[in-house]
Amino acid sequence: MKEIEKTLENKNVRPTAMRILIYKYMAEKEIAVALTDIENAFAKSDRTTLYRTLKTFEEKGIVHQIDDGTSTTKYALCEPGCNCEIEQDLHLHFHCSNCNETVCLTEHKIPHINLPDGYVAEDANLVLKGICDKCSRQ
Amino acid sequence: MKEIEKTLENKNVRPTAMRILIYKYMAEKEIAVALTDIENAFAKSDRTTLYRTLKTFEEKGIVHQIDDGTSTTKYALCEPGCNCEIEQDLHLHFHCSNCNETVCLTEHKIPHINLPDGYVAEDANLVLKGICDKCSRQ
């Protein structure tokens, strides 16, 4: 628990009880989580607080947002080396259409794409959809 | 106009007045459009009709949905050779953060990605964000 506190403090985020809980929850889950997931996990939680907590976490580079094509924004903890506050860490994401879970494939970077003249890419989002690890083995 | 009628009939969609108008609108615009765009373009239009029209168009392979990361679904006419009803036509999309427009880069296919063991990809979505053609020239 003390570790989480330190992590938050290092990122200039005050380690309040709720924030520690949220961080812990996300660290335990290995998949990307939606705001609603966290809301359901904690009986005594307010959507606004969670929303703003995640926003702060994102601004301070603790989590990154994932748009996996389901109409709900997901969040995942950044890896130790990730510096997506400065420049996008362009790894890809995988969304399983069976279990509906989204995971970061941090090892898989988005390949470079040659664009037509005049187009300047600043950011990229690549989501693969299909059957994940867990589901395909069953 | 007769051409549009034929196109719709070929795809097994009854060419009603509204449907022809929507098709025409999408053909003239070269960018992907949101339901709201169409709604604003026609004073006398009902969102539900547009919604269901686009749904039918999509099912019949006339348009394809685009998730460009803005929280609104966009639609674009399929190219003549596109058969995304059967298998995804995996071209990429570009979203301009300046003019806020989304275009299909139909010539640019999504490169093959090697996934970890157990993962089976069935579909992919790649959106590049940045400054488009038009905006970068100004």
Place this chain on the structure above:
DNA sequence: GCAATAAATGCACTTCTGTTGCATCAAAAT
């Protein structure tokens, strides 16, 4: 042409996610 049937449209309403304003509470600084 006319009745029967099927498809398309329009209205009202609901749900879900994301978001903001404001009051309150807790913590940090002076």
Place this chain on the structure above:
DNA sequence: ATTTTGATGCAACAGAAGTGCATTTATTGC
């Protein structure tokens, strides 16, 4: 201890997506 700042909770709103049902329009069989 008081002031100031930041965090939290409630209420309410906005936008997009989606559903149910009644009505209109088109198509089919007779």
